[in-house]
Amino acid sequence: MQIDYTKYENGLVPAIIQDAITKNVLMLGYMNEEAFLKTNQTKKVTFFSRSKNRLWTKGEESGNFLNLVSIKVDCDNDALLVQVQPEGPTCHKGTDTCWNEKNNSNFGFLSKLEEVIEDRKNNSEDENSYVSSLFRAGMNKIAQKVGEEAVEVVIEAKDSDDNLFLNESADLLFHYMILLQAKGFHISDIENVLRARH
Numbered sequence: 001m002q003i004d005y006t007k008y009e010n011g012l013v014p015a016i017i018q019d020a021i022t023k024n025v026l027m028l029g030y031m032n033e034e035a036f037l038k039t040n041q042t043k044k045v046t047f048f049s050r051s052k053n054r055l056w057t058k059g060e061e062s063g064n065f066l067n068l069v070s071i072k073v074d075c076d077n078d079a080l081l082v083q084v085q086p087e088g089p090t091c092h093k094g095t096d097t098c099w100n101e102k103n104n105s106n107f108g109f110l111s112k113l114e115e116v117i118e119d120r121k122n123n124s125e126d127e128n129s130y131v132s133s134l135f136r137a138g139m140n141k142i143a144q145k146v147g148e149e150a151v152e153v154v155i156e157a158k159d160s161d162d163n164l165f166l167n168e169s170a171d172l173l174f175h176y177m178i179l180l181q182a183k184g185f186h187i188s189d190i191e192n193v194l195r196a197r198h
Contacts, residue, residue, distance in 0.1 A: 013078055015029045017029060018081060024106070029047035041093060044066065062088055064088035067085040067086070069081075070083045113174070149168065
């Protein structure tokens, strides 16, 4: 791996720290060649601290280490993307990230959809909402809809119309997400089960 330590002052390159699983950015630090080598040797992320003017292994005092998964260098060879498995909060202020954000998994649009479903669950009196009507109808109706959609996915899987198959798959996933919330769970709970199995 070729890293250009000469481009910035004091031979330091920025190191973006990213959770290897959630893909959230946790913090920004700086590495010189010695910090880079120590990080690879110990598998604990080590920076060059500009305030302490020395090498500093994240977690050396708090125990909140950043366990190395991988390091990538950018196209100009002057910035690093360091993927880690964090032990505890990353920020010295006790938060998951240095931007005071939770280090939760984000599933893009599915996370947004999950928020909408949760809102409909919490405001199930909305007469115009299909999702609210399912929550009002109760667990049996929600589970029945998941079963119906699953059968339709199986039927479409045996045909050659990809568009119908994808639409029925979307219906199944949507209703399954409603069922999860009816049971008090989220997609992240399923992710945790799958991750544990992996």
